[in-house]
Amino acid sequence: MITGKQIRQARALMGLQRSKFAEKAGVPHVIVKLAEMSDDECPVTLDRARQIRRTIEAAGIELYGEGAEAGARRRATPPT
Template structure:
């Protein structure tokens, strides 16, 4: 059965604090440097990383964080306890 396409609001909300921490660790960045790259205040990033579950921050901030992770070559996958981060596979020709 094909997977349903989620509205952008749902996709933006599905990022977890655990995924953000994992992505930041894979990038080798301190929180302040990643916050700068994502264009969000350090306090917002800290709040977003405080839980393993869904980020307790505004949707526009979640989108900024997600874009920074994806721009660094990573992708977010799964949901719930299966959520994680991995390096995006290089396209094959």
């Protein structure tokens, strides 16, 4: 599950406008807009949600929590 709140936070961390994020994720702009409209589970197909999640995770961002505690943050890099 991915929430609209997580997508908004992740997109902000990535520094991308909605249209650029949608392009990167390979989904129509309207899908990202629709997904971001809710703080809860986004009302998009499972395939679209997976595409969005993969894009976020590929950018080094992790999604955490559930419900009101859900969010997005930069993934901590392990010490070298």
